[in-house]
Amino acid sequence: MDLLLIKNADVYAPKHLGRQDVLINGGKIVRIGTDLETSYGSLSVEVVDASGLVMTPGFVDQHVHVIGAGGEAGYFSRTPEMRISQIVPHGITTIVGLHGTDGTARNIEALYAKVCSLEQEGITARMLTGSFEMPSATLAGSVRRDILFVDKVIGAKTAISDRRSSQPTRAEIEHLVAEAYTAGLVSGKRGYTHIHMGNGKRRLSMLMDIIRETELPPYLMIPTHINRDEGLFAQSIEFAKLGGIVDITSGIAPEYGFEGTIKPSKAIRRLLEAGVDVRQITMSSDANGCMAVYDSQGNYAGLCVTTVETIHKEFCCLVKEESIPMETALQFITTSPAAAIGMYPQKGQLAVGADADLVLMDSDLSIRKVYAMGRLAAEDGVSILKGAFE
Template sequence: MHLTLVGGELIDGGVRRTGERLVLREGRIVAVGPDVPSCGVVVDVSDLLILPGFLDLHTHGGGGFALHTTEPEEILAYARWVTRTGTTAFLVNVVGVPDDLPERQLTAAALAITHPDRSGAEPLGIYLEGPFLNPARRGAHHASWLRSPDLSLAERLLAAARGHLRVVTLAPELPGALDILDRFIAAGVLVAIGHTEAPYEQARVAFAHGARLLTHCFNAMPPLLHRAPGPLGALVEQESAFGELIADGHHVLPVVMRVLVHALGPGRTVVITDAQPGAGLPPGTTFSFAGCLARVDPDVARLTDGTIAGSVLTMDQALRVLVESVGVPLEDAVLMLTTTPARAIGVDQRKGRLAPGYDADLVLLDRKLRVQATFCRGRVAFARNDWLGRVDDPVAAALEEAALRPDLECSSSEPEHDLGMRR
């Protein structure tokens, strides 16, 4: 069955558009435009913003669910939970384990990625943060998780990921790291520079070898200095590379966030959460970060010794921070949560846009940028009760039918279900 959204303001590809209809069918966007006829179930969203679903490339979990786990079901539970934040796709972040490699966690991630359950956000692959990190910049990564670069270890990691490894963070200054970098790139893996002491010159060499991402810019790396530009200086010069930004306003202050966005532009700035399983939980809640005890502070996650251990950020919160605290135009902020991360990991032919042929991953926001509903591949994955309460009574049943019964053809004889807003 077709589903048509009418009346909303579309924000896509860095521009705003009004007066257009958006038609979904079988998990895809099939038509967008002002002259597109309404078809199937028609939902009036004239007081809402329609955005592509958010892609979070670097997250450790949220809602009490960890992505570094040996249980695929926990990853799938996170995929269902995270839709309330507007996220429709993500990478499964795996870190280290004591005195070994995280092969069981990589296998669990691969099983979750290939699982037939498609009721939530889509896991697009694995983000392996380590184990080839510099101990001097390890941050919350326990020293026992780290390994010296070794090609045989890289082969074990690739095998355990079963072809689903998309991103690997490494420190290029470590002995043997460039050989590891070359091997991962040959396997089709995006290499990120991070948790590094690399000076500017070494970072340039890594980018020349094919690295295309800088992990959480400013965090766990040398600063940008006028006589020592470091990895950040090398990133700005490498126009084919992207930089991650934890947009919570605490890992990087808003004024510095503004500088990075100006330097890279919204087309190269990838907004991430780097969220811990405690994201979305009350302050004071404790949780496990790969076996290390951590807690939710009001603004960040911390280990028991006070070390910052990632964020408690969600993608919808990141959007509000960018617009309200950093002063980024909404169109640019949306780009950095949707189109740009899709480009960074090479899924921009089906993710990150509101265009025909793309996956029907959408988020509906009110004018205060709060999530009202999320669609994952055409399915209604999340909707707020207050939003559903403002539409006609048949909306829940009709939306469920539109989401879960894509086998019905749209024709001139197919009845339309007008689910317009109550005024």
């Protein structure tokens, strides 16, 4: 089929456009309008009637452990590699793969290969270089060279305020952020640094000092897991007021066994109430991370694996429980993360010229169909896209 025409959807771009038809050609949106024609000369057209369905951009998840993570309770606790069929039914069409605690037994080359394979299988995938270790292994010899010369690398990853981090000094973090930033400038990528936040007492103080005392752009440091506890969350509001972007983890919530955490949808409502701009708030899943759960004495108490579906779940909670308007709730998983990682306007919105990544939901916000680059990727919870061995 040359063209795909989806008719009569209630379109949220994420701005609410009302009932529209969307015409797709070559993986791109080429027209949006009412009552678009169904024939285009000699070109074949597949027409899909989306009456009664809501259309949104595909979701952007900037924190996914695609080759697995965990391992913190011993080798048995390493999570397996993800399959594309675990990703697309939940509306995710763009992901950023990264390392977790272990960047040694899991290597950066394997991460690159996995990201490439997910793209070959049909979604958009990028990666971060680096891991909890500093300095960490890279593909081309340095963070700067990875961002400059490796097509899929768009930024760097590190960890602070966490007993599992390399306990990096402020100078080391400054250098890392500067390297990523400069490489991003030269390569035309975002060159940001995604920073795992633990529950250490230093919290975000190092990053706030860097913002106050250096010239580095605040929005290129994206701390994640900021809903991990009340202390970190409170400081993240201050951080955002200095111009930083804060990333909520949808997979961390009291209902998943993480005591003391803040439910993601509630955290987002509280950030908005505190006056944080929508564009400075993103939500990612931390999918496929295996978290060891410890009791109050620090003894190992069990394992918990995070999944991508929490993004859609928390989006639904934002709309249904927190009464956040759809067009605002969508931004935390579409436009805001796409812009934060430098992939907007190609990703994160429904517009002429943007990639045809889109989700069709029913009136209850259940996902009915997902399209990735104009191809049907999943339908009613079942992945149409498959890996070679699925």
